[in-house]
Amino acid sequence: MTYIHRGLGLLLAAFLVFMGVQKFGAGNPVFSYIAAMSGIELFEPVIRLAVGAGEILAAALILAGLFMARLRGLGAVMAAGLTGGALVFHLSPWLGINAPVAFAADGGYVFSPMLFAMALPFFLLSLLLVWFDRAALRRLAGR
Numbered sequence: 001m002t003y004i005h006r007g008l009g010l011l012l013a014a015f016l017v018f019m020g021v022q023k024f025g026a027g028n029p030v031f032s033y034i035a036a037m038s039g040i041e042l043f044e045p046v047i048r049l050a051v052g053a054g055e056i057l058a059a060a061l062i063l064a065g066l067f068m069a070r071l072r073g074l075g076a077v078m079a080a081g082l083t084g085g086a087l088v089f090h091l092s093p094w095l096g097i098n099a100p101v102a103f104a105a106d107g108g109y110v111f112s113p114m115l116f117a118m119a120l121p122f123f124l125l126s127l128l129l130v131w132f133d134r135a136a137l138r139r140l141a142g143r
Contacts, residue, residue: 005132008125009062009072012079015122016059023052029100029109037094054082062129070140073133080126086119 022028028048035043058078065072089095097116100109130137 005129006066009065009076009129012076012122012125012129013059013062015118016055016062016079016082020052020055020059023048023055027103029103030095030115032103033100033109034089034094051082051085054078058082065133069133070136073130073137073140076126076129076133077137080123080130083119083123083126087116087123090116090119 023031027044031044031048031051035041058075061071061075061078063075065075090097090099098111098113099115101112101114102110104110
């Protein structure tokens, strides 16, 4: 069971690093689209960079959990919050399930349900890791 736990943690950490690093390049179509649809310009670049930093921090905590188990649970909680937030936005009118994944040549967006399809299983994986680490998380909370 320990190897499954660690393997799932490594899979989640790899996903978080992959998604987090992408947010530090040029403009991101998802956050640009949310900013345009909501009228809240803070989404691009401020919230995009904060989400990217959060994803990388969550991955680092999960990886550090290979050596200090209590950190893995914190990383999993953080990952659940980040991917859960992504799901909330995908289910909102600001983004939708069929979300922009690239900028089109004509200045618009290329849409696909791929991001939603990736967020859902990784949210469930995060919750599973939180459940696996529930005892360590309770000790951290002082219960």
